[in-house]
Amino acid sequence: MTPLASQVAAIPRFSLFRRAAQTSHLPRRQQCQFRLKHQRRNHLQMEGQVVAMRVLVTGGSGLVGRAIERVLKEEGEAREGEEWIFLSSKDADLINAEETRAIFEKHRPTHVIHLAAMVGGVYKHIRQKLDFWRNNIRINDNVLNASHEVGVVKVVSCLACFQQYGRRYTAGIPTNIFGPHDSFNIEDCHVLPGLIHKTYLAKKEGKALEVWGSGRPLRQFIYSLDLARLFLWVLREYDEVEPIILSVGEEDEVSIKDTAEAVVEAFGFQNDVIYDTSKTDGQFKKTASNAKLRKYLPDFKFTPFKTAVKETCDWFEANYDIARK
């Protein structure tokens, strides 16, 4: 058992979840009263009980955040002494430094899973490259500063690795993520949710499915629920500062054509599938090695790709009205 796990095991059994209360009236000029005396704090007094870890999840309303919440709640992964707070952009705009400070000051987390970001697929990246860069730099800077100022002991980010504060501020680097609660906006989203939405519509309208690009590029897809399980492991057990790639193996790389076929199969789609080669393919491949992950977790079982695709298609169909699209 790691030191962190043993601290957690030593305290009373309870865990709390909450979605942060909406803060429509954030203080205009929040004073910087962040007390570094809390830096090494491992136990908090909260409502008369001892909390070992108060985990703030930025981007808690997104694809990965929702998956973490589900794994904690539905798979009994929540541990005693932990409190989990899931934020959305409605709680604080993390591009804004004051709002970021205010929300961190309010919740005073000991641990942070940082998922908030401007996210999108290849076509959105082409259109808004500079916005992505600027917004995400600001969000990361604000979140890391606020974490440091309120004495967060561990940050697991999805984007980069941060060593300068001498704390365990590390990063999980996922490959292409998909699952329930993804963005399914055809113009702006990633390739797999885009294929799911297009296949759903083509089936409903009795039309052909049009896949953008040649179908030849290769991708490693990770199911959001598998990634959520891995993020919990990184938060609790992974003690290195060096980032770790969270991905299926290189042998599990699939082509966009195979991906489209998995979606077609999941929906029982029977019309034609056309490849529009006038649209960009994006990078041909971005193969990532999960050898380091496998060294730590040789027995971790990834959900088979087709099962995960089927579950995501079923979720999308059942939740069409509320899905982001």
Ligand SMILES: NC(=O)c1ccc[n+]([C@@H]2O[C@H](COP(=O)([O-])OP(=O)(O)OC[C@H]3O[C@@H](n4cnc5c(N)ncnc54)[C@H](OP(=O)(O)O)[C@@H]3O)[C@@H](O)[C@H]2O)c1
């Ligand atoms: N999806 C992928 O394939 C992929 C691959 C590699 C890495 N990643 C990284 O993984 C992380 C999570 O991605 P995801 O797919 O879960 O993203 P997502 O579904 O698009 O969710 C993004 C989250 O960030 C929040 N957010 C966006 N802008 C914000 C702002 N200005 N202030 C506060 N919160 C803001 C959103 O809040 P609202 O719900 O209120 O908008 C949402 O909770 C990101 O860092 C992303 O770059 C994703």
